[in-house]
Amino acid sequence: MSSSADIRSRGKALRKQTKSTKQSMLVGGLTLVVFLVLWELLPTIGVLNRVLIPTLTDTIWGLGQLVSGGYWWEDLGSTLSSVVIAWTIGVTFGITMGVTLGTSPFIRTAITPYAIALQALPKIVLAPVLIGALGFGSQSKIAIAVAICFFPVWINTMVGLALPSAAEFTFMKSLNASRVQVFRKLQLPSSVPIVLVGMKHAMLLSFTGVLVAEILSSASNGLGKLVKEFSLQLNMPLSLAVITVVLTIAVSLVSIMDVLERKVVFWSESERGKNS
Amino acid sequence: MSKSTLSTTKVTLEDPQKKKKKFSPYWITAALFPIIMLTWYVITEIRVLHPILMPGPEAVLKAVPKVFGSETFVMHATRTLTEIVGGFALGATVGFILGLLLGSSNVLRAAYLPVLSAMEAVPTVIIAPLLIAWLGFGFEGKIVQAAFACFYAVFITTLSGLALANANSVSLMQSLGASKIQTLLKLRIPSALPVIFGGLQLGATIAIIGAIVSEFVGADAGLGFLLLRYRSSYDTPSAWVLIFCFLAIGIATYLIISLAEKKIVFWRAAAITRPDLEKK
Numbered sequence: 001m002s003s004s005a006d007i008r009s010r011g012k013a014l015r016k017q018t019k020s021t022k023q024s025m026l027v028g029g030l031t032l033v034v035f036l037v038l039w040e041l042l043p044t045i046g047v048l049n050r051v052l053i054p055t056l057t058d059t060i061w062g063l064g065q066l067v068s069g070g071y072w073w074e075d076l077g078s079t080l081s082s083v084v085i086a087w088t089i090g091v092t093f094g095i096t097m098g099v100t101l102g103t104s105p106f107i108r109t110a111i112t113p114y115a116i117a118l119q120a121l122p123k124i125v126l127a128p129v130l131i132g133a134l135g136f137g138s139q140s141k142i143a144i145a146v147a148i149c150f151f152p153v154w155i156n157t158m159v160g161l162a163l164p165s166a167a168e169f170t171f172m173k174s175l176n177a178s179r180v181q182v183f184r185k186l187q188l189p190s191s192v193p194i195v196l197v198g199m200k201h202a203m204l205l206s207f208t209g210v211l212v213a214e215i216l217s218s219a220s221n222g223l224g225k226l227v228k229e230f231s232l233q234l235n236m237p238l239s240l241a242v243i244t245v246v247l248t249i250a251v252s253l254v255s256i257m258d259v260l261e262r263k264v265v266f267w268s269e270s271e272r273g274k275n276s
Numbered sequence: 277m278s279k280s281t282l283s284t285t286k287v288t289l290e291d292p293q294k295k296k297k298k299f300s301p302y303w304i305t306a307a308l309f310p311i312i313m314l315t316w317y318v319i320t321e322i323r324v325l326h327p328i329l330m331p332g333p334e335a336v337l338k339a340v341p342k343v344f345g346s347e348t349f350v351m352h353a354t355r356t357l358t359e360i361v362g363g364f365a366l367g368a369t370v371g372f373i374l375g376l377l378l379g380s381s382n383v384l385r386a387a388y389l390p391v392l393s394a395m396e397a398v399p400t401v402i403i404a405p406l407l408i409a410w411l412g413f414g415f416e417g418k419i420v421q422a423a424f425a426c427f428y429a430v431f432i433t434t435l436s437g438l439a440l441a442n443a444n445s446v447s448l449m450q451s452l453g454a455s456k457i458q459t460l461l462k463l464r465i466p467s468a469l470p471v472i473f474g475g476l477q478l479g480a481t482i483a484i485i486g487a488i489v490s491e492f493v494g495a496d497a498g499l500g501f502l503l504l505r506y507r508s509s510y511d512t513p514s515a516w517v518l519i520f521c522f523l524a525i526g527i528a529t530y531l532i533i534s535l536a537e538k539k540i541v542f543w544r545a546a547a548i549t550r551p552d553l554e555k556k
Contacts, residue, residue, distance in 0.1 A: 014389060014436055024386030031387065052410055110304035120526030122485045125500070125519050127492065128507040133329040208399040215405060215493050224402070228493070231405035239406060246402045247394075254397035 054237040062237030063244060072226060072242075079210055079222040080249070082138050086145030087206040091199050094150040098157020098195075103183060108158055115155065123148045127212055136217040145209030149202040156198030160191025193265045200257040207250055331513040336520075339513035349502075353521075356487060356499040359415050360525070363422020364483035368476060371427035375434025375472075380460065385435075392431065400425040400486065404493040413496045418487050425486030426479035433475025437468025473537040480529045488522065 020028075036056055043050040043058075054062070066072055102108055127144045134140035164186050172182045214224025223246055230239035313333055320332035327335070343349060374392070378385040404421055411417035441464045449459045491500030499518055506515040 014393070014432070014439075017439075018382075018386050018389050020386040021383065024383045027383055028387035028391075106301050107304070110301035111308070113302075113305050114308065116530070117523065117527060120481070120530045121519075121523045122481065122488055122526055124485050124488055124492075125503065125522045128504055129329075129512065129515060129519070132507050132510075132512070133325060204397060204399060208401055211399050211401050212489055212492070215401070227402060228405040231409045234409060236406075236409070239409075243402050243406065247398055250397045250399055251394050 051234060052236060054240060058237040059240045059244070062235075062239075062241040066238055066241045066245070075221045075223055075226050076245070078138065078220075079214065079224070082141045082145065082210045082222070083203075083207050083253075086142045086210060087149060087199075087203055089142070090146045090149035090202055090206060091153050093146065094153025094198070094202065095157050095195065097150070097154045098161065101154075102158035102161040103179075103187070105162070108162065115158075119151065119155070123151070124209070124212055127209075127216055131213065131217045136220045138220070140217065141210050141213040141220065141222070144213045145206040148209040149205040152198040152201040152205065153195065154198075156194045157191060160194040161187045163187075163190045163194065193261075196257075196261045196265060200254060200261065203253050203257055204250065207253070211246070328510050328512055331516060335513040336516045339511070339517050343514050343517040352497055352499050352502045355415060355497045356491065357525075359418040359422060359487040359491075359498065360484050360529075362415070362419040363487055364426060364480055366419060367423035367426035367483060368430045368479055370423065371430030371432075371475070371479070372434050372472070374427070374431045375438065376460075378431075379435050379438035379464075380456070389435075392428075395428040396432070401489050401493075404490045407490065408494045413494055415498075418490045418495065418498070421490040422483040422486035426483040429479040429482060430472065430475045433471045434468060437471035438464050440471065441467045469541045470537075473533065473541060477530065477533050477537075480533055481526065484522070484526060484529065 040056045042048045043053050043055045050058075101111055124144075126147055130143045130147065131140045134143055161183075168186060169182065172186050177185070210222065211224035214220055214222035215228050223242055226242045227239055227246075230236070230242065316333050320327065320330055320335075324330070331339075378388060378392075400421070403424065407417040407421055411420065445463055445467075446459065449463055454462070487498075488500045491498040492504060495501040499521060503515050503518045506512070506518065
């Protein structure tokens, strides 16, 4: 079973190893300028349809209109609170399941086939059924997000608890450590870094789940609904403005998680560099 | 890596004498299945939820011939599979090429990695309504959505895999006068392959999700479209049949990629069967 969070953590490790030089900053800056100029120019001179792909200035104007309009704060609050609530529930649930099912190697082996099947199920297909069962409100949003986001936390907790090598377990045993001691002094410290990576991934999935629920169930509010409505009205500047807001929130949420991760697992920074 | 860690559980915390007496954990696996089915049956029998919302196993079984028998089912299934395969192929190709480009040039890597790696935080579903406005309700938008969702996993694993090549092997290649391309083809890509397959495995899962989500947002055909239609006509048993179809698609994809990995990265098969050797 491949733990997706393991792959997701690679970006940060790589970014840390990469040093930017004068040359690379020049290339990056030039690309950005070319991109922005093309974005402004192509719709203006008619190569791209300006109704469908608004120019840069149109988008900035849309962003201003969105922020100055009072209506969207409710949507923003609704999306953010649902994401955070769902994430909290999902993480709690995931860690609980991981610890209860993962501490014993026997049970872990027994349920692995089910875990693989659950991983293979694109859990987002449950969204319509959950909306049908729970209605259009924030409950169904949260339920969908929890259904999607608890999984990496669960798997990573199980993987993390099994991370110490056989020799380390034998060593603990030879020191006459109890089950609880093995868990607290060996399994827990080694699992925290990987559980945190799972929690970070869960944040993205929780956000995804909430957005899908909002796009799917037309009666609720939220940023997902805003994008859908604006796109249906072909009000593309505003649509792109909301997407910009979503991207900003998503990147900030993950950055916050990165900072937390650095603070909590200061000891494993070099370890992970070696493993990944 | 987690593949190995999960299966190492067999070696940990056991002493060899006990091992013979112990019965296999897979008996529990087998025993769990009827228990899960029974729980499902009991829950629906005592009507925790209205049967329209949560049908029992027998109702779902009864719906199977109806769903598979309908004339349009094959059309819808073909459509969804096309979107998944097309989106995955496109996304994986783009991700692989981007990974190669950034992996072979330090300048490009330092210039573009910060922007590209922000992709790991982005809930890609947000562009689904936009893609429908741009590309319509057909399969093109779904392919783009699936590709956009999954390219990052392949890109980042390719990039980090390329850095894995043993430094000694690289200098050996250089001392034999190998060109940059030869080093890439014969050393760096092969040593990156195990990691890349991890990315492909994850990417395929995400591509499936991308295709389904964009069908949910708006489509004129496909299994996701069909699922929404069954739901809105309160034919929930049929909707559950489709959910199991997606489970089957997910498992099949997982198995196909694992099989491809075993064939292509054959030298790693030994490490997988003896995960304890791999661990340091």
